[in-house]
Amino acid sequence: MGRAASPRPGENQAPTMADVAERAGVSAMTVSRALKEGSRVSQATREKIMAAVNELGYVLDQSAGSLSSRKTGFVAAIVPSINNSNFADTARGITDELESTGLQLLLGYTDYTVEKEERLIEAMLRRRPEGIILTGGAHTDRARRLLESAGIPVVETWELPAKPIDQVVGFSNEEAMGLLVKTLARKGYRKFGYIGGTTSRDTRGSQRREGFVRAIEELGLPPGRLVSFGVPPISIEQGGQAVVSMLKRWPDTEAVLCVSDLSAFGALMECKRRGMRVPQDIAIAGFGDYEVAAFCHPGITTVNVDCYGIGREAARRLIQLIRGGEKQRGQEIVLTSYRIVEREST
C-alpha cells in the first residue's frame, strides 16, 4: 500500500497534484496547466487552484513532470574548483543566465583531474541534463563517448580545445600569457621567470607556460626560468615558496610571471617579507585579475579574463542549442576577451 487511499489531514506526506485537484474540485490536468505559465485556464479556476496549492503547501514535483515531458530542466556544469574565484565567477554567470529560463544548474568540480571529471559527467548524465558546460578541452575517451551517446549539446569553456566537441566559449591562454610577456618586455624587462604547478593536470596552466616560453623565444630574450611548484592549483603559500626557489637558483631574475594571481600574491608578499622592493628589485605579474591583485599593495599586474562573461555566454549558447534542437549544431567558437592590467608590481 505505502500510502493510505485517502490521506488523513496532518499526515506527514507531501501532497501531490491529485490532492490539489481534489481540493480545488478540478482534474489534475487542469492543475498542471494552472501551474504552468502561458496555459489557458480561466481566472476563476486558477484562483481556486492557487488557493488549494497554498493551503496544502504544494510544490510541483519536477522529477515526475520531466519524465513525461521528456525535459528535465537541468543543465550541468563542471568546473575545476569552486574555491577559485575565477571559476566561481563563471558558475555565477551560468546561474544568472539560466535564472530567467527556469533551467536549474547541476554544478560539480573536478579538482583538476580528468578522472574525476569523467565520474562527474556520468553522475550528471544520470540526471538527464539538457546540456552540459565543461571547463577546458581535456577529457577522457570514455567521457567523450558518454557525452556523444547522451546526444546533448556541449559547451567547452576557458580554453580553445584542439578537438572541440560542440561549441566553445573561451580564449587562448597561450596567447594571453604571451601578450603579458610582450607587454613587460616592452617595459624593458629581459630576464623572465615563470612560476606554475608541476603536473600537466591543469591544461590552462600548461598552456600559459607554453605561451610564456614561446613569447620569450619569439622576442629573442634569454631563456625563461621555469619553476614548477606543487600540484595545481598552486596556492598563495606555494607562490611564496616558489619565488624563493626561483631567486635562489636565478638571483638576477627581473620579472616573475605566475600561473595565477594567487601564486603571484604569495610571491609578492614573500618578496616584501624579505625586504625586496617590488617592482624595483623584482617585478611580479599574475593571471586572472582576482580581487586581491587589484587591492593589494603594490597592485599586481595581471591578465584580466572575463570569467563571469564566459559563464553567461556559455549558458546563452547552450540555451540556444537546447531550444534550437538539432539544427545549427555546428562547431562554433566564441572568443572571449582578455586584457593586460598594468599595476604597480611591474
Next chain:
Amino acid sequence: MGRAASPRPGENQAPTMADVAERAGVSAMTVSRALKEGSRVSQATREKIMAAVNELGYVLDQSAGSLSSRKTGFVAAIVPSINNSNFADTARGITDELESTGLQLLLGYTDYTVEKEERLIEAMLRRRPEGIILTGGAHTDRARRLLESAGIPVVETWELPAKPIDQVVGFSNEEAMGLLVKTLARKGYRKFGYIGGTTSRDTRGSQRREGFVRAIEELGLPPGRLVSFGVPPISIEQGGQAVVSMLKRWPDTEAVLCVSDLSAFGALMECKRRGMRVPQDIAIAGFGDYEVAAFCHPGITTVNVDCYGIGREAARRLIQLIRGGEKQRGQEIVLTSYRIVEREST
C-alpha cells in the same frame, strides 16, 4: 507515438533500460538489478548486461528511477554566495561528505537576501531533495512553511538561530567576535572601531557587530566606533574606503575590527598605501581566516572558523536524518569550533 517502436540503429535517441535488456537478452528488471550495488545477479548475466551497457553507451536515468523508488538522491544546499571562499569551503565540505553516499548536491546562492532564499527553496523543493542545508536562521515565513510541508530534514549552519527548524551546525558569531575584542583588549588596545556592511541582510554580520558592541561594554571601554559601508558582503575595496571614513571621523582609533577578512585586507592595504604602520599606528583584525589573511604582509589577526568542517558535519547530520527516517528528529545543535589567530596586524 513520439518514438519509433523499434528504434533504428544509429538513431540519435538515448537508449533506455529496455534497449539494454533486449540486447542482453534479459528483462529490464534484471538490468536494473545489475546496475544497482548489492543486488544478486549471476556473474554471467551481469557481464552480458555490462557489455550491452557499454556498447550502447547507456547511462541510468535517475529521474525515472527516483519516481518509483520515491528517492531522488538529491540534497539541496543554499549559501549566501559561492564567490566567498568561506562558503565555498562549506559547499566543498558538503559535496565531499555526500560523495560516498551517492547523493547529489543541488547548490544555490541567495546573494544574502531572504527573498531569493525563498525562491531558491521553492525551486529546489520542486526537485524533491531528501534533505536541505541552509545558511543561517533567517528565513521568510513562507519559506518556513514550504519546508515544513515538504517534510524533509533541515540543517541550518553558520549561526545559532533563535528558532531552529531542525538541527543546527554552527557557532555564535556574537561570541566569536566578542572573543576577538577581548583578546585585543588584553593586548592593551582600548579605542576600538568596527567596519561592516550597512543593512541587516547579512545576519552573521549583524551578530558580529552586536558581539563587538557588547564585548566593549562588558570590558568598560570607550564606546566602539561603528562604520557601516556598502551592502553586504563588503568587498576588499569597500574595506579600504571604510577605514578612510573611520580615520577621518575618529583619527585616534587604535584597533579596527572588520566583519570579514576581505574588508580587513582592504583596510590594511589602504593604511599601508597611506604610509601608516600596522600595527604600530593602527591595528587591524578580520574574521574568517581567508587564505589572504594568512599570507599578506603583515598577516592579519582573525577568527578562524571551520568552514569546511561545518559543511561536512552538516551533511553528515543530514544523511543520518535521511537514513534514520522520522525518529530522532530532535532539535540538536552542534557547536563548531572557532579560534583567534593572532598575526602581525595587531
Next chain:
DNA sequence: GATCGATGTGATATCGATAACATACCTAAC
C-alpha cells in the same frame, strides 16, 4: 439557426525506471 473556431476542461496513455510479488530452478536436509 447552423456552422465554425476559440476556449476551457477532462480522460487516458505514457514517460523510464523500481517495488513487490511470482516463478523456476537448484541444493540440502529429513
Next chain:
DNA sequence: GTTAGGTATGTTATCGATATCACATCGATC
C-alpha cells in the same frame, strides 16, 4: 524421494506528472 529454503530472474503495477486527444460551451458569422 520429498520438502524446505535459497538464488536468479520475470511480470505487473506503480511512482506523479504531462502529452494528446476528446468533448463541452460559447459567441460570431453567414
